Amino acid sequence: MSAGAGGGRLARRRLVTATVVLAPAATAAACTGEQASGERTATPRNSPEPTPSERLELTPPELRPGHEQLVSEGPREGSRNLGRVTLRKGVNWVDVNCLADRGRQTLRLSLGEGGEFTVDCPSDEVRMSVNQYDLAGAQQPGEASVEAPDGVTWYASVQAPAK
Numbered sequence: 001m002s003a004g005a006g007g008g009r010l011a012r013r014r015l016v017t018a019t020v021v022l023a024p025a026a027t028a029a030a031c032t033g034e035q036a037s038g039e040r041t042a043t044p045r046n047s048p049e050p051t052p053s054e055r056l057e058l059t060p061p062e063l064r065p066g067h068e069q070l071v072s073e074g075p076r077e078g079s080r081n082l083g084r085v086t087l088r089k090g091v092n093w094v095d096v097n098c099l100a101d102r103g104r105q106t107l108r109l110s111l112g113e114g115g116e117f118t119v120d121c122p123s124d125e126v127r128m129s130v131n132q133y134d135l136a137g138a139q140q141p142g143e144a145s146v147e148a149p150d151g152v153t154w155y156a157s158v159q160a161p162a163k
Contacts, residue, residue: 061095061157068162074155082144090161092133098154112142
């Protein structure tokens with residue numbers, strides 16, 4: 001696949017898709033009160049138990065040393081156009097962190113002619129997808145976008161070598 005100025009070849013290599021499991025914090029079942037007789041009674045809860053996705057913290061991808069952000073979006077839910085992106089010669093990174101509100105749902109990130117990839121976003125853990133693009137030359141500008149169902153919250157980051 002050729003890409004970019006000077007007829008450089010796009011050598012896309014998906015390095016790692018890492019899954020980080022952030023354990024949901026245990027919640028107390030109920031508070032207790034003490035009656036005059038010394039007996040302990042449960043105090044009823046007024047709010048429902050939070051779902052696993054409500055207990056997990058979704059954070060943005062970190063900026064790598066020697067790189068600059070071309071696009072940084074989030075937290076967002078559902079689909080969104082990220083604008084025009086021009087990947088540069090050298091190592092570029094495209095990272096997505098996501099979390100679904102229920103079940104397992106799929107997010108698709110597209111970089112125009114630079115390709116696309118999908119990420120399975122679960123509801124019981126934060127998914128971190130790390131993708132490396134090694135380019136022999138700069139790529140032509142293309143529209144970057146995320147397609148995700150409502151209920152999938154995500155951060156996306158496109159990083160290129162600093163000028």
